[in-house]
Amino acid sequence: MKKYKNLEDRNRIISEKLLESIYLLEILEETYESQAKEGTLINLAIKNINIAFKETEKCRKMISITE
DSSP, X not given: OHHHHHHHHHHHHHHHHHHHHHHHHHHHHHHHTTOHHHHHXXXXXXXXXXXXXXXXXXXXXXXXXXX
């Protein structure tokens, strides 16, 4: 049980950091929305973080099923 609790805690921490990063990138996106290169880089980063966030959610569900 402790192993799964550790995984849950780690997954929660990762999710929180990813979500915080999304918020920060959205602020940057607003700042650089008129600049093509910066906007593209920020959009790609947001897309990748959103994918990672969704994957951690899937992991969280898998962890809770195994308990």
